[in-house]
Amino acid sequence: MSHGYTPSDPDWRRALTRFVTVIPHTRELGLEVLEVTPEMTTMHLPWCDDLLGDTTRGLVHGGVLTMLLDTVCGSAVLPALPAPEVCPTLDLRVDHFRPGVAGQAIFAEARVVRVTDSVVFTEGTLWQEAGRPLARGIGNFVRLGPRNTPEGFAEALFAREDDHA
C-alpha cells in the first residue's frame, strides 16, 4: 500500500478471499480464491445444480460464466494497483468457446494487461478441464481513485481475522 506496507502473495489471497466473501452473490455460491500473484488471480467455483441454464441437456448457464469473469477480472485489478481503489466494471466482453457441463467445478483466472491513470485492462479464462477453455473474457475497469475510494478500504481488505471480534 502507499504507506510502505507491501502485501505478500498469501496476504493478497486472504484479502481477495475477504473481497469475494463480502459479496453476497459469490459468498452464497462458495467461490474460493486459490492463488494470487501480481500477475494472475485464480479462483474455483464448486459445482451446484443452481449453476445450470438448461437442465434437459445439463449445461451451465452462460450468465454464470459472465458473472465469474466479472468477479475474477475485477479481483485481479486490486493487486495491480499502487493502493487498493474501488474499480467498477466499465464494460465486459465474453466469448463462449464451449458450454460448461453439469457436475464439474469451474476454474477462473485473470490477469491485468495494462494499468493507466483512468482504466485497468484485464483478461480472464474459465475452464472445467485443464486445456479446454469454456470462455474468454475481456473486462475494463474504471479507476475511481483514492478520493472516491471509501476510507479504510485497504485496511478492511488486509485486516486480520482477530481484528474483527
Place this chain on the structure above:
Amino acid sequence: MREGFGDLEWLARTRAEGDVEAWLALMPYARRIGVSTLPDPQGEGLLFRLDPCAGNVGNVLLPALHGGVVAAFMETAATLDLMLATRAPRLPRIVDISIDYLRTARVTPTLARCSLMREGRRMGNVRVCAWQEREVVPVATARLHFVLGDPAEGGA
C-alpha cells in the same frame, strides 16, 4: 423424448402458447437470480424483470447489484426473447456477449427490453437495454450473438 429443449413438439407448443415460465423452469440459475417476464405495455412482446434479491448484491457498501448478475439477467432475457421472436422454433446457443455498464444498478427491480436485430439462417443478433427508474436512463446495454440451433438435431 421427455419434455425439454431437445423435444421439438414441446418447444413448438410452449412457444405457441407463449409459455416462457415452462422455459424458465429448466433454467435454475435464471430462477436463482429471480428472472421473470411481464407483458410489454408498449407492444405485443415481453419485458423482463430481475428481482432485487439480497443474493444478487455485488457491492455491500453502495449497495449495488453484482454486474455479472445483471449480465446474466440480460443474457437470459435475450435468450427467451429470441426463442419467441424467431420465425420457427430455434434453440439459441450464446456465442458472445458485450455489455456496457452505464450506471450503478441499485438493489431495486431491474427491467429489460430486447430487440432482435437480425435473424439469419445460422446466427441471431440481439440487443438488450436494462433500466431501473426510467427506460431512458439505462443501467446497462448489451449486444449478443447466438447460434440458432435446429431443435430437431438436439440443438446447435
